[in-house]
Amino acid sequence: MEKLLEVKDLHISFHTFAGEVQAIRGVNFDLYKGETLAIVGESGSGKSVTTKSIMRLLPEQSAEFKSGEILFNNKDLTKASEKEMQKIRGKDISMIFQDPMTSLNPTMTVGKQIMEPLLKHQNLGKAEARNRALELLKLVGIPKPEVRLKQYPHQFSxxxxxxxxxxxxxxxxPQVLIADEPTTALDVTIQAQILELMKALQKKIDTSIIFITHDLGVVANVADRVAVMYGGKIVEVGTVDEIFYNPQHPYTWGLISSMPNLDAADAELYAIPGTPPDLLDPPKGDAFAARNEFALKIDLEKEPPMFKVSDTHYAATWLLHPDAPKVEPPEAVKVRMRKFPSAKTSLSKGGR
Structure with a gap:
């Protein structure tokens, strides 16, 4: 598959009155043409900061790219000028933000806002841009587009x-579409419609999507691959089946165990104990160790590398080391693992 985007050892800090917040601490991932990569994790794990850094939308007065590369079509975006980024934003890489009301300008008609990138990046005349805006409204399923084109955001649901x-x-x-929790502000029925719409549109325009969410249920419906983030790092990455049915990192176990199970309505909902680490002073070793009931002594002393589970599946946990003790994952995870033909029901049965 053709690689469109490559993030290499990315480190980003924010300079605050309290000190330096090490928000992103060595993130690595790739995005391939036509795929959907979901980035999941709790609030504060670094999902939005990572993807906003791709668009170079972080506040310049406080954010600092410490090191690393963001390669898009072999160009390092961390070194691109603002003028160069203005040519890329909206044309080659676009973003859907979480709250549509704050994403739209309340003083401009919807038609003008859709026409704006067409006039800037496509060099279309006003009549051509208007016709294209009508086509786009039809494409995304808005009825009576001729009427809607002249209306303002407050006139829409x-x-x-x-x-x-x-x-x-x-x-x-665009070649890359970044969707930053695009359905969080919507009710469940509308959420499902928007997800179906995005899947259909992806096939039509052959774009690659980075989908940010904390909702694993959403991930199962839209993603090809999943990257799990915690404490400013990616701790596990794999295909959607590998992450859901053969998870290896205790944090991923916690996320999956905390999903409601419709088959066991009376079961107590699991909650991961504790809170995410303070990135003003990141912990030594594995950042998840303090919340991990399976933590080993080495977790408190040394950061785990990414262990290979398969050609597409990697996880940063010392439990995958050949010398690690045998550990049984939680029951909610084991139930899922039984459904995955190649899954192991426990870890550390020899080296991975």
């Missing part, structure tokens, strides 16, 4: 506003 935001993001047929 939440779901329809998010469809407009998607239309703007797709206006120039």
């Amino acid at each position: 939440g779901g329809m506003r998010q469809r407009v935001v998607i239309a703007i993001a797709l206006a120039c047929n």
Whole structure:
């Protein structure tokens, strides 16, 4: 598969009155043409900071790229000028933000907002841009587009506003579409419609999607691969089946165990104990160790490397070391692992 985007050993800090917050601490991932990569984790894990750094939308007065590369079509975006980024944003890489009401300008008609990237990046005349805006409204399923084109954001429902935001993001047929929790502000029914819409549109325009969410249920429906983030790092990455049915990192176990199970309505919902680490002073060793009931002594002393589980599946946990003791994952995880033909029901049966 063709590699569109490559993030290499990315470190990003924020300089605050309290000190330096080490928000991103060595993130690595790739994005391939036509795939959907989901980045999941709790609030504060670094998901949005990572993806906003790709668009270079972090505040310059406080954010600092400490080291690493973001290679897009073999160009390092961390070294690109603002003028160069303005040519890329909206044209080659687009973003759908979490709240459609704050993403849209309340003083401009929806039509003008959809036409804006077309006029800037596609060099279309106003008449051509208007016709393309009508096509985009139809594409995202908005009825009576001729009427809607002249209306303002407050005249649309939440779901329809998010469809407009998607239309703007797709206006120039971007190579990469970043969706930052695009369904969080919507009810469950509209959420499902928006997810179906994004899957259908991806096939039509052959774009690659980075989908940020804390909802693993959403991930199962949209992703090809999943990267699990914790404490400013990616701690596990694999195909959607590998992450859901053969998870290896205790943090991923916790996320999966905390998902409601419709087959066991009376079961107590699991919650990961404790809170994420303070990145003003990142912990030594594994950042998840303090919340990990399976933590080993080495977890408190040394950061684990990424151990290979398969050609597509890696996890940063000392439990995968050949000398680690045998550990049984939680029951909710074992139930899922039994459904995955190649899954192991426990860890550390010899080296990975």
